[in-house]
Amino acid sequence: MSEQPSTHTGEAWSEDMLWAVAMSDLAVFLLDDQGRLLHSNDAGRVLAMRLHPDDPHPDPARLLTYIPEQGWQIAQRDGRWIGEVPTALPGLVLEIKAFAGRDRGRCRRYTVMTDISVRSAREGELRRRHDELQSTYDRLASAQEQLLQSEKMASIGQLAAGVAHEINNPIGYVHSNLGTLQEYASALLALVDGYANALQSSDPAASRAQLKQLRERLDVDFIVGDLPKLLEESREGIERVTKIVQDLKEFSHVERDEPMRPSDLRKGLESTLNIVWNDLKYKAKVEKHYQDVPLVECYLSEINQVFMNLLINAGQAIDDRGLITLAMGVEGDEVWVSVADDGVGIPEEALQRIFDPFYTTKPIGRGTGLGLAIAYRIVAKHHGRIEVHSRPGEGSTFRVVLPIMQPVLSRPRSK
Ligand SMILES: Nc1ncnc2c1ncn2[C@@H]1O[C@H](COP(=O)(O)OP(=O)(O)OP(=O)(O)O)[C@@H](O)[C@H]1O
Ligand SMILES: [Mg+2]
The missing domain is CATH 3.30.565.10 (Histidine kinase-like ATPase, C-terminal domain)
Known part of the structure; x- marks a missing residue:
């Protein structure tokens, strides 16, 4: 049988356990219920050496003092803690698993530490790249959104001439209808004046022929027939313009968010x-x-x-x-x-x-x-x-x- 595996202190573990612990690549520490170090394996010493490369026999107990108090508390409460350990070695990230047990009637705290600095740095790098990609993606998405919007506006720009024409046309005839309506209104008012004068005269019946003549001169029969048509056409024109403006408004509406x-x-x-x-x-x-x-x-x-x-x-x-x-x-x-x-x-x-x-x-x-x-x-x-x-x-x-x-x-x- 080979030599008993070395441990940090003289206190004994069961032999099987010692062998298992000694051979492990994980840094294993056995603490008493006060948190004092009783044992550590080779991997524990290697980890301690990383912190103190100049010391040929670094004390693993010192390693334990670097772990923040909060880290110990979390490890004991949840069984696991991961965190950066503030040492002279920048970026040392340890994963600590802790569990309590009894060894021949005494309370023992078993602690396993893994140096995950490299993994953690890689994860950090991955996270950074992911964030970078995410932000590039967000920027692209927003650029695409802008492109979409500007294409829409460009299309509206292209259409502007056509839309202007569509609006101009009804406005043109509504405008011309208004001119005609103004003439019709003057004619009708002249006729109303004629009737008023006739009513005021001593013999209104005698004015009948005169009024008839006035009606013919003012073309009132034609006006009476044409006026509703002009009004209807003008209303349609205004409605068409309103509709196009409404459609344009809807079309250019941005529904973002x-x-x-x-x-x-x-x-x-x-x-x-x-x-x-x-x-x-x-x-x-x-x-x-x-x-x-x-x-x-x-x-x-x-x-x-x-x-x-x-x-x-x-x-x-x-x-x-x-x-x-x-x-x-x-x-x-x-x-x-x-x-x-x-x-x-x-x-x-x-x-x-x-x-x-x-x-x-x-x-x-x-x-x-x-x-x-x-x-x-x-x-x-x-x-x-x-x-x-x-x-x-x-x-x-x-x-x-x-x-x-x-x-x-x-x-x-x-x-
Ligand atoms: N209805 C269609 N009939 C025949 N070819 C079509 C028709 N629609 C699209 N195409 C073809 O597909 C091509 C791409 O159409 P798309 O609408 O993407 O671009 P465009 O009309 O050329 O330019 P833009 O729409 O940017 O003014 C057109 O250039 C044309 O060759
Ligand atoms: Mg097209």
Whole structure:
């Protein structure tokens, strides 16, 4: 039998235990109930040596004095403590496991220490890198959000001329109607004056012919017929302007930090069509086949942006005159909206690429290639999908499919 393994003090453990402890790579210390060191194994001495490299026989008991009091308390209470131990050796992190027992009737505290400085440094490094990645991700997400927003604003900028035209047109005729109405009002007031004069005369009946003449001269019969029409047309004009302004307001609304709301996709599609109407009306007839669909939980202004990109693309795909067909319906727990055109179509090999950012076949200044990439991102954020069917020369159909309710886990929103 080989020599009895060395221990720090003379007090004995059972022999089996001593061997097990001596052979362990873990630093093991046996303390009495006052916290005094009774035994330590070789690994314990190696650990002590790390703290005092100049001392050939470092005292492991000194190692124990470095452990903060709170560390001991936690280790005894929870069985485990991990912490940095303030020594001359920077960054020494120990894991301490403690448990109490009895050795031949006496209270003993067994303590196992592991130097986890390297692991802890690695974990710290990993955490730092993770935090760095997280912050880069957050910055990217916010940049993407800004890109989305600026693309929306750029689209509005592009549309501004068309929208201005759409607003100018009704304002133009309301303005001209107001001029005519002013003339009508003067004529009618002149007639009222004529009647008043006639009433005041001694023989009103004698004025009848005069009044008849005045009526004819002022063209009152025509005015009476035309006036309600002018008023109605002007009211429609003002309503159209109000509607476009309202649609624009909705479209440019930023829903950041708000929850998704159950929204009326039909209303969204209609108001978006209203905004892009000036770009489409000279090129395409628009047919609508809408089924009744339930409200869909979404950011409507973002979904409107998807509709806008699809509508503009459909318009641009039509060379001369064509047909754009809008449809929507419900299938199971999803609602779909499709925008179809009978324009140029998309060749098979290009279909793979149309959702790539900056992929465009349009001349410089006409397309940036972001429309579908952004639409894709928005729809993916809503846990939906975009399906495309296209044949060169026949046209394309883009179908946006959205779940009626967002999955529970994705609420509340994290943008
Ligand atoms: N309805 C469509 N018909 C034919 N080709 C289409 C249609 N929609 C998209 N495409 C093709 O997909 C490409 C990418 O479309 P996307 O909307 O992403 O960019 P863009 O329209 O070129 O530019 P932007 O939308 O940024 O102004 C288009 O350039 C076009 O080649
Ligand atoms: Mg586009």
